[in-house]
Amino acid sequence: MDVFPTESPSDAWLALVATPIGNLEDITLRALRFLREADIIAAEDTRRARKLLTRFDIHSPLTAYHAHNEHQKTQWLLDQVAGGQRVAVVADAGTPAVADPGFFLVRAALERGVEPTVIPGPSALTYAVVAAGLPVDRFVFLGFPPNKSGKRRRFVEALRAYDATVFLYESPHRMTKLLVALVDGLGAETQVAVVREATKLHEERIRGTAGQLAETYKDHRWRGELVVAVDARAGT
Numbered sequence: 001m002d003v004f005p006t007e008s009p010s011d012a013w014l015a016l017v018a019t020p021i022g023n024l025e026d027i028t029l030r031a032l033r034f035l036r037e038a039d040i041i042a043a044e045d046t047r048r049a050r051k052l053l054t055r056f057d058i059h060s061p062l063t064a065y066h067a068h069n070e071h072q073k074t075q076w077l078l079d080q081v082a083g084g085q086r087v088a089v090v091a092d093a094g095t096p097a098v099a100d101p102g103f104f105l106v107r108a109a110l111e112r113g114v115e116p117t118v119i120p121g122p123s124a125l126t127y128a129v130v131a132a133g134l135p136v137d138r139f140v141f142l143g144f145p146p147n148k149s150g151k152r153r154r155f156v157e158a159l160r161a162y163d164a165t166v167f168l169y170e171s172p173h174r175m176t177k178l179l180v181a182l183v184d185g186l187g188a189e190t191q192v193a194v195v196r197e198a199t200k201l202h203e204e205r206i207r208g209t210a211g212q213l214a215e216t217y218k219d220h221r222w223r224g225e226l227v228v229a230v231d232a233r234a235g236t
Contacts, residue, residue, distance in 0.1 A: 012084045014077070014114055016102055018095040018121030021225075022199035024055055026122045032056055034119055038088035042077055044101055045092045052090075065089060070101045074108045081114055095123040099143050099169055124198055124227050128167055131205055132193035132229035139165045145178060152177070156185035159232040166230045172222035179217065182210040182230060191231035197224040 015034045020026040035041060035058050042065035043049035049062055065073055081087050089096050089105060096102030109116050129136050140162045146152045156178075159166050170178050175194075182190055188211030196204040202224065206213065210230075 011086070012081050013086050013117055014081045014105075014109055015086075015088045015117040015119055016096040016106070017088050017090050017119040018123065019049075019052060019090050019093060020199065021093045021122045021124050021127065022197065022201075022203070024052065026199060027052070027056070028119070028121050031119050031121055032058070034088050034117075035060060035090075037086055039085040040077070040080055040087045042073075042087060042089045044090065044096075048092055049090055060088070065101060065105075067101055070104050074105050077105065078109055078112055078114060081109075082112070093122075093124075095121065098123055098125055098141075122199070124169070124195075124225065125167060127198045128193075128195040128227035128229060131195050131198070132165070132167075133207060134165045134191060134193055134229050134231050135233065136165055139167060141167045144169050144171070145174075145181075147174065149177070149181075152181050153185060156181045159230060160186060160234065162232055163234045164232060166232045168228045168230065170226045170228050172224060172226060175222040175226055175228075176214075176218060176220065178228065179210060179214040183214050186210065186230070186232065188214075193229040195227045195229070196222075198227065200224070 017031050017034050019031065035053065038060045041049060041060045041062050043062055044066045046062045046064050077087050089102060091100035091102065097106060106116050125141055129139060145155050145168055182192060188209060190210040192208065192210050192213055194206040
C-alpha cells in the first residue's frame with residue numbers, strides 16, 4: 001500500500017485548497033500558508049479569488065482555471081510543478097473537485113506521478129449535511145439535477161433506490177421546478193431541507209415536506225446558492 005506524506009517533501013507542489021463559501025473567517029491557517037507560499041494560484045474565478053487574497057494580504061500571482069479551459073490548461077499547470085513551481089488551486093468557493101474544477105487535474109497529476117496535497121476546509125455539501133436535520137448515517141451526493149423536465153422527472157423517481165438522504169445542488173432558477181418534481185416523483189410527504197446561502201449574511205434553512213415547500217414557495221423568487229437535502233429512504 002502506498003503511503004504519502006501530508007506535506008510535499010520537495011520545493012515544488014500542487015495543492016488543492018478549500019476556501020470559504022461565504023464567511024471569510026472560515027479560511028484555515030494552513031490554507032493561508034499555502035496560498036502565501038504559492039508561485040501560482042489557479043482560480044476558478046480570479047476576481048473572487050483576488051478579493052479573498054486582498055483580505056489576507058496575499059500577493060501570489062493568479063491565473064484562470066475553470067470548466068471552460070481546464071482541459072487545455074491542466075498540462076500547463078503540471079508543467080509548472082515539474083519545473084519546480086508551487087501551484088495552488090482554488091474553486092469559486094469551497095473545496096475544489098466537489099462540483100467544481102479539480103478532478104480532471106488530480107487525475108492528470110496522478111498519471112504524471114504528482115501526488116496533490118489537499119488542504120481541507122469549507123464545503124457547501126458538508127455544511128448542508130450537518131445543517132439539514134435529516135438522517136445522515138448514510139447519504140448520497142448527486143450534484144445538479146438534469147435541466148430538462150423529462151430527465152429531471154426520471155432522475156427524481158430514481159432517488160428512492162438510494163435508500164438514503166440525497167443531497168443536490170440546484171440553481172435558483174430551477175428550484176421551484178425541483179420541488180414540484182419531488183412531489184410528483186417521491187410524494188408530497190417526502191421530507192426536504194433547503195440550505196440557502198450557507199455562512200453568508202442572508203443564510204436561510206428551510207425544512208418541511210416536499211408538498212409544503214412546493215405550495216409555500218410556488219411563486220417565490222429564489223436567490224443565491226442552494227443545497228437541497230431529500231430524505232429518499234424507503235418507507236419514509
